Amino acid sequence: MVFDFVEGGAGRELAVARNQNRFDEILLQPRVLEDVSARSLSTRFLNDNFDVPFGIAPMGMCNLVHHNADKIMCEVARTKNLPFCVSSASSTNLETVRNDTGVNSWFQLYMGNSLEHYMSLINRAKKAGYQTLVLTVDVPQVSRRTRDLRNGFKVPFKIGLRQFIDFAMHPSWSVSKILHGTPRPENYDGYEGVKFDRYASRAGLNWELLSQLRDTWKGNLIVKGVTSPSDAQKIVSYGVDAIYVSNHGGRQLDSVPAAIDLLPIIRDTVGLEFPIIFDSGIRGGEDVLKALALGANFVMLGRPVLHAMSAGGKKGLTSLFDAVSEDISVGLAQLGLNTIQQINSNCIWPLSSHSGNSGQSDKTENWLISLPKKKEKA
Numbered sequence: 001m002v003f004d005f006v007e008g009g010a011g012r013e014l015a016v017a018r019n020q021n022r023f024d025e026i027l028l029q030p031r032v033l034e035d036v037s038a039r040s041l042s043t044r045f046l047n048d049n050f051d052v053p054f055g056i057a058p059m060g061m062c063n064l065v066h067h068n069a070d071k072i073m074c075e076v077a078r079t080k081n082l083p084f085c086v087s088s089a090s091s092t093n094l095e096t097v098r099n100d101t102g103v104n105s106w107f108q109l110y111m112g113n114s115l116e117h118y119m120s121l122i123n124r125a126k127k128a129g130y131q132t133l134v135l136t137v138d139v140p141q142v143s144r145r146t147r148d149l150r151n152g153f154k155v156p157f158k159i160g161l162r163q164f165i166d167f168a169m170h171p172s173w174s175v176s177k178i179l180h181g182t183p184r185p186e187n188y189d190g191y192e193g194v195k196f197d198r199y200a201s202r203a204g205l206n207w208e209l210l211s212q213l214r215d216t217w218k219g220n221l222i223v224k225g226v227t228s229p230s231d232a233q234k235i236v237s238y239g240v241d242a243i244y245v246s247n248h249g250g251r252q253l254d255s256v257p258a259a260i261d262l263l264p265i266i267r268d269t270v271g272l273e274f275p276i277i278f279d280s281g282i283r284g285g286e287d288v289l290k291a292l293a294l295g296a297n298f299v300m301l302g303r304p305v306l307h308a309m310s311a312g313g314k315k316g317l318t319s320l321f322d323a324v325s326e327d328i329s330v331g332l333a334q335l336g337l338n339t340i341q342q343i344n345s346n347c348i349w350p351l352s353s354h355s356g357n358s359g360q361s362d363k364t365e366n367w368l369i370s371l372p373k374k375k376e377k378a
Contacts, residue, residue, distance in 0.1 A: 110139065222244050
């Protein structure tokens with residue numbers, strides 16, 4: 001049931017598959033006879049310097065996959081010099097994460113019915129020293145996720161016969177939870193009358209609250225879950241520092257377009273200079289390159305992080321990030337590039353399908369492309 005919680009999505013899970021399938025259809029254009037001996041993956045995003053162009057996406061209750069998952073992500077993020085965005089529903093309180101991760105920690109905020117509680121979380125994040133706040137806006141109501149319903153997955157756990165059998169068939173996981181305790185959303189501890197409810201409505205979040213949050217939070221403010229170009233344009237006008245293009249990994253709306261198809265359209269809408277983060281469907285280094293070529297400035301990984309820790313703890317996560325980094329570096333070499341900053345839409349095949357305003361210089365990145373369509377049968 002924990003695997004299904006991580007891997008599952010909304011409805012028939014078509015959006016989850018669509019995210020990955022569209023990445024498979026996007027092709028890169030190799031270049032030759034370029035000196036690529038001085039390659040670097042270092043990336044500057046929102047005035048912070050990172051060693052790689054990717055980080056860890058916000059995910060709740062990560063200690064379900066490994067008893068020490070949050071601490072592992074903190075340690076690896078600090079060692080690898082990449083950002084770790086801790087969720088409001090994390091298994092470890094935000095103060096501990098900030099202390100263990102340092103300046104590489106971001107805080108993700110869900111705003112729900114208890115405005116007082118969420119304002120308290122914002123104040124705690126300020127006091128703890130967070131400089132970047134990520135507001136998730138694409139979960140007005142948690143979607144129906146068939147796997148969780150079938151498994152009877154709830155937080156906190158309610159153990160019936162089905163769950164007991166499931167846990168008994170996975171003794172290593174079960175023993176770990178017995179020894180270390182069942183994880184809980186610690187950021188909700190200590191609030192009288194406030195309990196974590198995964199299915200609580202967040203439909204009250206609106207433009208006025210975004211404006212108030214912008215006035216309240218003086219650090220970096222990122223809005224996550226943007227898929228509409230018109231929404232993106234309006235969000236920019238509210239003075240946010242970056243937009244986070246994501247369809248929640250296909251976990252919210254089964255009929256949503258693949259996030260990677262929306263990315264270049266939103267890039268074209270907000271312009272070349274506005275910072276954009278991307279997730280949804282990223283599974284390896286070449287996917288990172290494709291997202292960067294189609295308009296992202298930075299990329300976040302979700303499910304692969306949880307699977308890596310589930311399989312191998314800290315060693316598993318370190319191995320994953322090493323593999324992704326190596327694939328990005330090798331990919332740069334194949335593209336004839338030395339730096340992340342050189343990536344643009346010319347890295348995508350076919351070059352002839354690029355669209356844009358006539359008269360652009362060769363050095364101008366043109367993000368909006370039209371991917372080749374499948375030939376129809378005669």
